[in-house]
Structures are given as C-alpha cells and as structure tokens.
Amino acid sequence: MDTVVEFFSNYGSEMLYKTWEHLYISVIAALLGIVFAVPLGIILTRIPKVAGFVMGVLGVIQTFPSFAILAFFIPLLGVGKTPAIIALFFYSVLPILRNTYTGVNGVQKSLLEAGRGMGMTGWERIRYVEVPLAIPVIMAGIRLSVVYLIGWATLASFIGGGGLGDYIFSGLNLYQPEFIIAGAVPVTVLALLTDLLLGKVENWVTPKGMKKMRQAA
Amino acid sequence: MLKFEHVSKVYKGGKRAVNDLNLEIEKGEFICFIGPSGCGKTTTMKMINRLIEPTEGSIFINGKNIMERDPVQLRREIGYVIQQIGLFPHMTIQENISLVLKLLKWPEAKRRERARELLKLVDLTPDYLEKYPHELSGGQQQRIGVLRALAADQPLILMDEPFGALDPITRDSLQEEFKKLQRKLDKTIVFVTHDMDEAIKLADRIVIMRDGQIVQCDTPDDILRNPANEFVEEFIGKDRLVQARPNIQTVEQIMNPKPVTITPEHSLSEAIQLMKQCRVDSLLVVDEKKVLTGFIDVEMIDQKRKKANLVKDIVETEIFTVEKDTLVRDTVRKILKRGMKYVPVVDHNHHLVGIVTRASLVDIVYDSIWGEVETDEISKIG
Numbered sequence: 267m268d269t270v271v272e273f274f275s276n277y278g279s280e281m282l283y284k285t286w287e288h289l290y291i292s293v294i295a296a297l298l299g300i301v302f303a304v305p306l307g308i309i310l311t312r313i314p315k316v317a318g319f320v321m322g323v324l325g326v327i328q329t330f331p332s333f334a335i336l337a338f339f340i341p342l343l344g345v346g347k348t349p350a351i352i353a354l355f356f357y358s359v360l361p362i363l364r365n366t367y368t369g370v371n372g373v374q375k376s377l378l379e380a381g382r383g384m385g386m387t388g389w390e391r392i393r394y395v396e397v398p399l400a401i402p403v404i405m406a407g408i409r410l411s412v413v414y415l416i417g418w419a420t421l422a423s424f425i426g427g428g429g430l431g432d433y434i435f436s437g438l439n440l441y442q443p444e445f446i447i448a449g450a451v452p453v454t455v456l457a458l459l460t461d462l463l464l465g466k467v468e469n470w471v472t473p474k475g476m477k478k479m480r481q482a483a
Numbered sequence: 484m485l486k487f488e489h490v491s492k493v494y495k496g497g498k499r500a501v502n503d504l505n506l507e508i509e510k511g512e513f514i515c516f517i518g519p520s521g522c523g524k525t526t527t528m529k530m531i532n533r534l535i536e537p538t539e540g541s542i543f544i545n546g547k548n549i550m551e552r553d554p555v556q557l558r559r560e561i562g563y564v565i566q567q568i569g570l571f572p573h574m575t576i577q578e579n580i581s582l583v584l585k586l587l588k589w590p591e592a593k594r595r596e597r598a599r600e601l602l603k604l605v606d607l608t609p610d611y612l613e614k615y616p617h618e619l620s621g622g623q624q625q626r627i628g629v630l631r632a633l634a635a636d637q638p639l640i641l642m643d644e645p646f647g648a649l650d651p652i653t654r655d656s657l658q659e660e661f662k663k664l665q666r667k668l669d670k671t672i673v674f675v676t677h678d679m680d681e682a683i684k685l686a687d688r689i690v691i692m693r694d695g696q697i698v699q700c701d702t703p704d705d706i707l708r709n710p711a712n713e714f715v716e717e718f719i720g721k722d723r724l725v726q727a728r729p730n731i732q733t734v735e736q737i738m739n740p741k742p743v744t745i746t747p748e749h750s751l752s753e754a755i756q757l758m759k760q761c762r763v764d765s766l767l768v769v770d771e772k773k774v775l776t777g778f779i780d781v782e783m784i785d786q787k788r789k790k791a792n793l794v795k796d797i798v799e800t801e802i803f804t805v806e807k808d809t810l811v812r813d814t815v816r817k818i819l820k821r822g823m824k825y826v827p828v829v830d831h832n833h834h835l836v837g838i839v840t841r842a843s844l845v846d847i848v849y850d851s852i853w854g855e856v857e858t859d860e861i862s863k864i865g
Contacts, residue, residue, distance in 0.1 A: 380569030383534060383641075384583050384631070385559030394582070398573045473573035475615035482617060 273444055281433075285452050287347075288429035291422050292415040295351045299358030299415075300408060307366025307404075308392060317367060324360045332357065332418055336425050350427030354418060358411040365407025369400030398473050405468040409461060416457040420449070430456075484510040484671050485531065485639065490540035492526050492695075500526045502695035503540070510638070513665055513672045515682035518692035518718075524675050527692070528641050531673060532561045544639065559583060562632030562640035562670075566647045568624050570616040576602075576627055577612040583635045601630045604664060622653035629661060633668070642674045646681065651820065658684055679719055680816055683707070691715055723812070734814050735807040737847060738828045738837035744769045747776065747795030751784055754794055767827055767835060768798045775827055775835040778802050804829045807836055811847070814839060 274281075310317035335353045343349035373396050381391045397404075423431030430449045437445030469477075485508040492501040501523040508514050516524035529535040530542060533554040542549050549557055570579050578585075580601055581594035589597075599609055605626040616624055625645060632640050646654045662685055665672055676682055682689045683703040690700045691711075699711035707723060710716040745754055745766045754766055758781060765780035777800040787797045804827045805814050818826055818839070825840040 374567075374569075376565060376567035376569045377571060379534070380563070380565055380567075380571075383532060383558060383563035383565065385555050385557075385561075385586060387555050390586060395571060399571075475573040475575065475617075478615055479572055479617045 269444060273448065277448065281448060281452070284428065284430050284432060284449075285456065287427075288416070288419050288422075288431070288453065289456060291347060291350055291427055291429055292354065292412065292419040295354035295419075296358050296408070296412045296415050298351070298355045299362055299411060302355075303359045303362035303407075304366050304404060307363045308370055308396070310363075310367050311370045311396075321364065321367070324363060327356060328360045332421055333424070336421055340425055345426035347422070347427045349425055350419070350422035353425075354415050354422070357418060358415055361411040361414070362404070362407040365410075366400065366404050369403030369407075370396045372403065373399045399476070402468065402472050402476065405464070405471065409464045409468065412464060413457050413461050416453060416460060420453060484508055484512075484545060485673070486543040487527075488541050488543070490527075490530065490537045490542060492523070492530065492535060493538040499695050501530070501537075504695070504697060506690065506697065506700065508671060508673070510671055511669045513662075513685055513687045514674065515686035515689045516673065516675045516692060517677060517679065517682045517689060518698075520677065522692040523695040524690075524692050525643060526695075528643060528673055528675050531639075531641055532558045532563060534558075559587060559635065560637055560639075562635075562637040564625075564628050564632045564640065564642040564645045566644040568616075568621075568628045568648070570624055570627060570631075572616055574615075575612065576614050576616070576619070579616065579627060580630050580634055582631065587635060597634060598630075601633060604633075605630060605660065620653075621649050622657055625649060625657060626660075629664075633670075637670075639671045639673070642672065644676055645674075647676070647678070654681075655817075661685070679723065683723070684813065691718060733807065734805055734809045734811055734828050734839055735837070737811060737843050738807070738839045739843060740837045742767050742827065742835065742838035744835065745779075745794055746770060747793065747798060749794050750792055751788060751794065751797070754779060755781075755784060765824075766794075767838070768794060769835050773834045775802070775804065775829055775833055776800060778827075802827065804833075805839070806831065815844060815847075818844065 306320075310320060332353070335356060336350070339349040339353050343352065377395055377399070378391060381395050386394065419427075419429050420431035420434055422429050423435055430453050433445045433449030434453075435449075437443065437447075437449060487504050487506040490501060490504045491499060493499050504523075504527060516527060518524050526535055530537050531544075531549070533549060536550070544557075570576075571582070574582070577595065577598045580598040581589070584594045584597060595612075598612055602609060602611060607623065607626065611619070611623075616627070619627065628645065632642075646657050649657065658681060674682075674685060686703055688700060688702055689706055691698045691706070691714075693714060699706060699715050701709075706715065707719065710719060743757065743761045743763050743766055745757060745768055747768055747770065758764060758766060765778055767775060768777045768779060769775055777798040779794060779798055783797050783799065791797050803817075803821070803823065805817070807828050807830055814826060817823070818841070825838055827835055828837040828839060830836050
C-alpha cells in the first residue's frame with residue numbers, strides 16, 4: 267500500500283499527463299478514421315466492383331504487424347505523435363469501413379426504391395434513408411475500432427509518441443513491475459470507459475423508431 | 484394527360500420488355516395494367532416516372548416529353564406506391580407522409596397540418612401521426628403508403644401491386660376505400676396488378692398485356708363481354724364470363740325480396756318453429772322499422788337454449804351486408820370467396836330489402852346456360 271501511495275505522489279501528475287496523451291493519440295486517429303472511412307464506405311456501396319478490391323487491400327494491411335507499420339513510418343515521417351497517429355489511423359479504417367459498407371448495403375432495397383420513386387436525389391437518399399438506418403451498424407464499427415486503438419496506442423511510445431506505453435516499456439526494460447501496472451491498468455480502464463461512453467452515443471444517435479422496433483421484436 | 488407514343492424498352496441482349504406501345508390516358512382515369520409476370524406491365528409503369536428509361540419512343544405528360552424533364556423534379560410531381568409499402572421505419576407516420584413535402588422544402592408547420600388533413604381521408608385518428616410504421620397493421624401501413632403518394636397533391640399516381648401483399652379481407656376493404664378516394668380526389672391512376680378481380684373492381688379501363696404488347700384495352704365490362712381473343716378469355720377466367728351477363732347489373736335484380744325475418748322480442752321456440760316452417764337454418768333479425776340488426780341460426784340456438792329465452796339475447800350483430808345497388812359480380816365474388824351461404828341486401832338506411840343466397844347464384848348460372856327465353860317461360864308457368 268505504501269508503495270502505491272509513494273508511486274502516486276512521485277508520478278501522479280505525470281501519469282495524468284500520459285493518460286491524456288494516450289487518449290489524444292487514439293481519439294485523433296479514430297476521428298481521422300471516421301472522417302475517412304464512413305464516406306468511403308458509402309461511396310463503395312455505389313461501386314460494388316471496386317468495393318471488393320478495396321476491402322481486400324485494407325484487409326491485407328490490417329494483417330501487417332503494427333510494429334512493422336510504426337517502424338515503416340519512421341523514415342517517411344520521423345518520430346513523434348504525428349507518425350503514431352497516422353499509423354493508428356490505418357488500423358482504425360477497416361472496421362469502420364467494413365461496417366459502414368455492410369450497414370448501408372443492408373438497407374432494404376424496397377426503401378431505396380420508394381425513396382427514388384418519390385423523388386429523392388442520391389444525396390437525400392443517403393441523408394434521410396441510408397445513413398439513419400445504417401447508424402447502429404456503423405456505430406458498432408466505430409466502437410470496436412476505438413477500443414482497439416486505445417490498446418494499440420501503447421505502441422506509440424516506441425516511436426516517441428508518448429502515452430501510457432512509456433510506462434509499460436520502461437517497466438519492462440528496467441524490470442519494475444509497478445511501472446508496468448501503472449501503464450496497463452489505466453489503458454484498460456480507458457478502453458472500458460470509452461466503450462461505455464460510445465455505447466451511450468450509439469443509443470443517442472440511433473433513430474427512435476428503430477429502437478422501438480427492436481424492443482417490439 | 485398521359486400519352487405513350489411507340490414506346491419500347493430493350494434490355495441488353497435484345498430482350499424487348501415493352502414493344503411499340505401506344506396508349507393515351509385521360510385525366511381522372513383509373514387505368515389497370517394487367518398480365519402474366521414478365522409481360523412488361525411494371526416496366527411500362529416505371530417508365531412514366533423514369534425509374535426505367537424508354538429505349539425508343541416518347542412519353543408525354545400534359546404534352547411535355549418526360550425525357551426533357553429533370554427526373555427528380557418529375558418524380559416529385561408523381562405519386563408512387565409500391566407493393567412492399569416501403570415506409571421508412573425510423574420516421575414517424577407524420578414524417579413518412581410529409582416526406583415529399585420536406586423534399587419540396589415546405590415549412591414544418593404546414594407539413595404537419597397537411598399530414599393531419601390527409602390522415603382524415605383514411606379514417607385514422609391524429610394520434611397515429613406520432614407512431615412508427617411497425618406499430619401499425621399491414622393494411623394501415625399501406626393506407627399511409629397511399630397517403631404519402633397524395634401528400635403533394637400529385638395529379639398522377641403510379642401504383643405497383645399496392646395491395647398484393649395484404650390478406651384478402653384487408654385487401655377488399657382497402658380497394659373499396661381507395662376507389663372512393665380516387666373518385667373524390669379526381670386523380671389519374673396507373674395501377675399494376677396481376678389480380679383480375681382487383682382490376683375489374685377498380686379500373687375505368689383495363690390494359691391487358693402480353694410479351695410487351697397491349698392485347699386489349701377496354702372498360703372492364705367490354706372486356707368481360709367481348710374478350711379480344713383466347714388469351715384474354717383465358718386470362719379473365721370462365722367463371723367471370725358467366726358473371727358478365729349484360730342484363731343483370733345490380734343485386735336488387737337477383738335478390739329474393741322476401742327473406743325470412745324475426746324481431747328481437749320473439750322467443751327462441753317461436754324462432755325454431757319459424758325455421759321449421761320455412762325450411763331455413765337461419766333467420767335475419769330486424770326491428771319494427773325493418774332495420775337489420777343481426778342474425779340467428781340453428782346452431783346458436785342449440786348452444787344457448789338453456790341460458791336464453793328471447794331472440795335478442797343471442798342475436799349475432801356482426802353481419803356482412805351489401806347495398807341493393809351493388810354490382811352483382813362484386814357480390815358473387817364475395818359470397819364465393821368468403822364461403823358465405825347468403826348475404827342480406829339492405830338499402831342506404833340499413834333497412835332489409837332482400838337476400839342473395841347461393842340459390843340465387845344457381846339461377847344466374849341457369850340463366851346463362853339456357854338463356855333468358857326459357858327462364859321467362861318457367862316464370863310464366865310458375
């Protein structure tokens with residue numbers, strides 16, 4: 267117990283800062299991922315021939331070891347937060363993209379025909395029909411990807427990106443278990459809290475009619 | 484109002500879905516396209532709002548070639564109802580009805596008011612406005628589907644087998660409701676169906692199609708009386724040709740004007756005696772003013788004899804009736820479809836005026852087989 271109190275008195279403020287850094291890296295990467303992957307997913311539903319190819323390529327990228335990707339960005343972008351964010355961004359894309367594509371593709375064709383027949387433009391169909399109906403699936407992708415990113419963001423410390431990974435790796439290198447714990451526990455807590463928060467967001471953005479329908483079913 | 488000039492649709496591979504179609508539709512007309520699947524009826528309809536574009540020929544709406552118009556604008560001026568109903572599950576009924584108005588940039592308050600106004604047309608209460616589609620029955624959903632197509636007061640409405648997915652009884656009542664609505668609002672309707680009963684009931688003119696071409700285009704009566712060829716005859720079905728006796732038009736002409744009746748104050752034993760005397764198994768119950776209130780039959784008496792004494796204690800008030808000026812063919816179809824033994828005939832004030840039984844139907848069939856001359860003779864003998 268004493269060691270815990272002592273650790274906090276020595277490193278408390280630093281730990282807070284590292285947690286903030288960690289969150290910052292993952293959230294920015296995830297936001298970039300959303301901004302890129304959601305529109306791309308919708309576009310891909312319009313060009314099914316290209317969609318298979320794009321998904322395939324991204325699937326392959328996903329299997330690259332994350333270490334390799336991080337290392338790969340050092341000669342291109344140097345070290346620091348930016349290359350870390352960019353590397354993580356690549357990982358965030360696939361789950362969001364795949365879910366957006368599946369969600370939008372899964373909207374009943376009869377609804378789209380009704381929309382077209384009543385005189386909706388392509389944009390209006392996306393805005394009023396496809397996106398609202400695909401929201402639960404898209405949100406599931408976003409949740410998954412953000413939680414993954416918080417875990418992977420520990421690796422950012424390898425290329426000088428900071429975050430809670432710093433503690434974990436110095437703990438491993440210096441064989442000081444308290445540092446490992448001080449890094450791992452906040453990462454887990456952060457991941458759980460974020461998932462909880464995003465669950466609330468999902469509930470909030472899902473159209474009311476769909477929620478009622480699911481309850482009735 | 485709507486004109487097809489040498490319209491063809493050729494798909495890749497040379498299949499001609501619609502082949503050199505010419506047709507003119509007047510304002511306020513109810514047109515049914517009918518034919519076996521793959522005959523091009525749906526394709527023809529969808530070419531009107533450019534969901535499918537014609538390969539050759541041109542289509543004019545009020546003299547304007549639709550190909551020179553912006554498809555989105557064009558579709559907003561044409562109502563569209565589909566078989567799968569296609570209400571948006573994430574929108575309330577109000578939002579669904581007024582969606583076209585939203586696309587047309589009407590202000591929120593006016594959209595709300597219009598939705599409320601439309602809902603009255605189909606006898607739904609305003610509290611439905613805040614409900615979601617899944618909370619409604621299939622019939623109610625399609626009523627909303629129809630209202631959605633009426634929202635912007637479109638003069639022309641396209642309907643693609645709109646009642647096809649509903650159960651027969653709901654379909655029946657929706658057809659009737661819709662026909663009334665169409666007359667009231669004076670809309671031009673293009674209606675695709677594969678159900679001949681539906682077409683006969685609703686259409687001012689029926690367009691029978693096969694292999695992308697019009698086989699016959701006439702009023703339901705003319706088609707029934709003078710089918711253009713064997714295909715049409717077969718498509719209509721022999722039983723309907725029998726029904727199409729030109730001299731018999733309304734139920735009043737074929738009904739038995741003296742149904743066996745009883746008033747609610749009589750006792751059950753009197754009812755049984757009356758049944759025995761007249762050799763019938765059910766009695767129509769009327770009050771002093773001859774207003775029909777219900778019926779009783781022998782089974783009901785048998786079940787409840789111990790508990791009840793008077794006719795009014797056991798009378799069943801849920802009874803299906805027809806008005807005396809209903810067309811015979813509609814009535815016959817109902818009797819056969821619902822498996823009813825008889826239908827009471829009432830006037831506009833629900834006074835009982837007669838009854839149509841299966842025996843009356845047999846008379847019609849005799850009529851059509853042996854002709855009127857002999858029946859006249861029989862009636863003279865009688």
